[in-house]
Amino acid sequence: MNPEFWQSRWQEGRIGFHKSDINPLLVEYFDKLDLSPSSRVLVPLCGKSLDMIWLAQQGYEVIGIELSEIAVQAFFAEQGITPAIHQLADNPAMKYYQAELAGQTIGLWVADIFALTADDIDHIDALYDRAALIAMANDMRPNYSQQIRHISDNAAQLIITLSYDQNKKDGPPFSVDDKQVQQYYSDHYQVYELASGPTSIGSAPDLTVTQQVWHLY
Template sequence: MEADFWHSRWQEGRIGFHQDDVNGFLQNHWATLKLPEKSTVFVPLCGKSLDMLWLASLGHRVVGVELSEIAAQQFFAEQSVQPDVVKGDRFTSYSANNVTILCGDFFDLIATDLDGVVAVFDRAALIALPKDMRKRYAEHLRQLLPSGCQLLLVAMEYDESALSGPPFNVPWAEVSTLFDHQGELSIVTEQKADARGTPCLERLYRLVYG
């Protein structure tokens, strides 16, 4: 999808994809990663997700990447925090209270941008991308992360005749094709859910990069 699509959604306030609560999968299963306090965690296509606040509350350093500066500005404004803002060649960074949001294109990230990252939480990145971009996303993510890094990934499965994404239908077979060769992939849990009024099956996956 074009960057303009997401910029317009934020400019117009059409952000139904934003969750007003911390993700339940994250709260219930993050501890299974057994990360030490002060670990660095990456949240791709983060928006203004409260998941980042929750992770920071555990003592982690959180790095997000997001196209829209509006999202980053709203994230910190809603916490009544004035972030440090640094403009660079590829990204403008907003940082405060152990959360840094890099505003720019995910595909412009290089490994040094994520130096020290040991875990990733993807609730809204993979499912926000059309199929022709999902393979590129998975491959680029792998290039950025070290072996042993852990990924918790949320994806959903639904009848595509009833809904056109985003969020996109990403069934188990596709998740397996995208990630299974990259390390040890497993299904953690699944639950019935709702995608813009359409019944869906929401799954949480765990990948340990090889």
């Protein structure tokens, strides 16, 4: 999916992927990462996910990356927070929104994830990927997983994936099965499946879908 696809989804309010509750799998499994207080957690392709609030409430600094400025502005507006906005002098296409929430810093980049460097992001202790890897089409996923590893210096990850018969539905969300998770990450991480179970996709309610939670370390 190209950036224009996602920009128009946000412009037109077609954001069925956004949840009004904290993801229960995040709450159940994030402590498997065994992070120290104040760890810096990267949330790639973050949208305006409320999961970032939960992470801040657990005492983590949150760094999000999101293409759409509409999403980033909505995230802070819906929390009633006025963020500081930093415009990058050398790249007008990028901005960084920052505010304090639950005593922690939340910093959200308005940027294409592929345009950011490890220096931009700074040290990362862990990464939470919900609807990010599976938002990338098959041909983009090797680059995405490489970029994620590069900007986070192979930080541990909690990833939630969906798998289903890709012939029966177009993504996003795209199907990413065990073999693909291994293919993208097993050269650099221990890949451990924490949970697996049936779920459904709103746009294809009759499709058989499996949801999996992965710990990469």
